[in-house]
Amino acid sequence: MLIACYSSAISAQDDGEIIKVESSLVVLNATIIDDKGISVSGLTQSKFKIFEDGKEQExxxxxxxxxxxxxxxxxxxSGSMETRVSLAxxxxxxxxxxxxxxxxASIYNFDSKVSLVQDFSNSRDIAQNVFELKAKGMTVLN
Known part of the structure; x- marks a missing residue:
C-alpha cells in the first residue's frame, strides 16, 4: 500500500516569480492477519483507513x-519433545x-545440534526423513 500526503507553499518576490513546492510521500506496507493469525488477502482500499496523530490521512x-x-x-x-514430536x-x-x-520453505531440526532436513523449495511435500525424525538428546540453547 502506498500513501501520499502532499503539502505545498507558493511564494512570489518582486524580482521574479519563485515557486516553492514541498511534498512528502509516505510508503506504508501492511500485512493483515485474522484473529487466528492467518494471513488475509483480497482486501480493497475501501477496507483501510490510515491515521497520523489521530488525523485520518488520504x-x-x-x-x-x-x-x-x-x-x-x-x-x-530434543528428548523433551518425545511425546510431542508428531504434533510438531x-x-x-x-x-x-x-x-x-x-x-x-526449508526445514531444520535441533536437539544437541542443528541439522538441515530439507533445503529451500517451493514443494509442499515434506521430505521422508522428516517423518523419520525421533526425539532424542539434550536441547542446546547456546
Whole structure:
C-alpha cells in the first residue's frame, strides 16, 4: 500500500516569480492477519483507513501485492519433545499447506545440534526423513 500526503507553499518576490513546492510521500506496507493469525488477502482500499496523530490521512495510491517469502521451519527433536514430536510435524505440514506456490520453505531440526532436513523449495511435500525424525538428546540453547 502506498500513501501520499502532499503539502505545498507558493511564494512570489518582486524580482521574479519563485515557486516553492514541498511534498512528502509516505510508503506504508501492511500485512493483515485474522484473529487466528492467518494471513488475509483480497482486501480493497475501501477496507483501510490510515491515521497520523489521530488525523485520518488520504490514501492516494493503493496496491495489494502478493510478494513471495522464504520461511524456515525449525523442529525441536530434543528428548523433551518425545511425546510431542508428531504434533510438531503436523504443525509443519499445516504451515506448508498454507504457503503459496511462489513461497519457499526449508526445514531444520535441533536437539544437541542443528541439522538441515530439507533445503529451500517451493514443494509442499515434506521430505521422508522428516517423518523419520525421533526425539532424542539434550536441547542446546547456546
Amino acid at each position: 490514501i492516494t495510491f493503493f496496491e495489494a501485492e502478493k510478494t513471495p517469502f522464504a520461511a524456515v521451519i525449525l523442529l525441536d527433536t 510435524r503436523s504443525a509443519a505440514i499445516n504451515f506448508l499447506d498454507g504457503l503459496r506456490i511462489e513461497d519457499v
